[in-house]
Amino acid sequence: MATDARIAVGLPSHPKTKKLIKRLGQASAWNLVCLILWAASNRSDGNLCGMSVEDIELSADWQGADGALVEALVAVRFLDEVDGSFVLHDWQEHNPWAAGADMRSAKARWNAAKRHHGDAEADRLVPEYAAVRSATSNATSKKPAQDEQGRSSAPSPSPSPSPSQEPKGSVADAPAKTVTARMLEAEGIEKQTATDWLTLRKAKRLPLTPTAWEDTKAEGMKVGLSPAETVAHAVRCNWAGFKAIWFNRDVESKPGPAVSFAQQDKADKRAEWEAMTGRKWPSADTVPEFIEAEEITPKRITA
Numbered sequence: 001m002a003t004d005a006r007i008a009v010g011l012p013s014h015p016k017t018k019k020l021i022k023r024l025g026q027a028s029a030w031n032l033v034c035l036i037l038w039a040a041s042n043r044s045d046g047n048l049c050g051m052s053v054e055d056i057e058l059s060a061d062w063q064g065a066d067g068a069l070v071e072a073l074v075a076v077r078f079l080d081e082v083d084g085s086f087v088l089h090d091w092q093e094h095n096p097w098a099a100g101a102d103m104r105s106a107k108a109r110w111n112a113a114k115r116h117h118g119d120a121e122a123d124r125l126v127p128e129y130a131a132v133r134s135a136t137s138n139a140t141s142k143k144p145a146q147d148e149q150g151r152s153s154a155p156s157p158s159p160s161p162s163p164s165q166e167p168k169g170s171v172a173d174a175p176a177k178t179v180t181a182r183m184l185e186a187e188g189i190e191k192q193t194a195t196d197w198l199t200l201r202k203a204k205r206l207p208l209t210p211t212a213w214e215d216t217k218a219e220g221m222k223v224g225l226s227p228a229e230t231v232a233h234a235v236r237c238n239w240a241g242f243k244a245i246w247f248n249r250d251v252e253s254k255p256g257p258a259v260s261f262a263q264q265d266k267a268d269k270r271a272e273w274e275a276m277t278g279r280k281w282p283s284a285d286t287v288p289e290f291i292e293a294e295e296i297t298p299k300r301i302t303a
Contacts, residue, residue, distance in 0.1 A: 003040075003226055004188070006098070007033065019076045020076050020078065028069065032073070035073075036095075042059075044102055045092075046088040047085070047088075056069075056086060108221050110125075110126040111218060178210075187227050200239070200240045
């Protein structure tokens with residue numbers, strides 16, 4: 001489940017929005033926004049499969065004629081109808097962060113299970129992410145075999161063309177890219193916060209790789225933080241990374257205001273006076289000027 005959605009600044013002036021308003025009035029644009037936000041929260045992949053026309057219009061808070069909103073959204077292509085079901089048009093392109101919410105959650109649960117039980121048990125407990133891992137692993141394992149075939153000096157059968165070798169220094173040989181400040185901004189992190197955090201990591205020689213960034217977001221999700229909140233908290237605490245356990249410790253052990261020995265001693269004496277007299281220590285603005293210090297100083301009675 002995503003907690004926000006992207007809406008392009010050009011949405012109000014887009015021809016499809018203008019057509020929708022022309023058909024159903026100004027309020028229909030707000031119904032479209034409601035549907036987008038509802039989908040981000042409840043159908044983060046943009047697929048409304050299993051929802052009836054009435055369900056979709058209720059999700060968009062439509063108050064007009066039954067079926068009119070869905071009909072107009074399909075007509076102007078904000079909705080695509082596929083095999084009797086509805087899908088938000090180009091959702092993956094316009095809302096990639098929301099579209100990946102379920103998989104990020106699955107990855108976080110898989111990593112947590114792996115730490116306690118190992119890979120095999122994590123695959124059993126989180127099968128949806130295990131399937132993705134398996135597909136990625138298979139794709140990776142095929143590449144060495146293809147590379148070996150490319151390096152082989154044996155002639156290939158005449159019907160099949162010889163595999164072409166990638167030139168040295170090609171994209172395939174390039175090192176993994178690091179996550180830049182601009183990429184962080186694209187995920188909702190403020191520019192200055194992104195710059196500060198990357199500076200912290202650079203000082204500690206910790207390049208922000210895509211894997212490290214995904215792990216950081218997963219740790220933030222464990223304590224209910226968005227990526228922007230996760231990075232902001234890390235910067236405030238001068239952390240180059242982020243762990244849920246660090247966050248919990250930081251929240252639980254926030255120190256109170258510092259108290260000097262003199263202040264503590266004064267407070268102890270006041271508490272002792274109040275206990276012996278049964279009276280409340282008078283504040284500075286309620287003590288009359290003519291009262292001398294001796295009048296409020298308790299005297300011990302000896303037998």
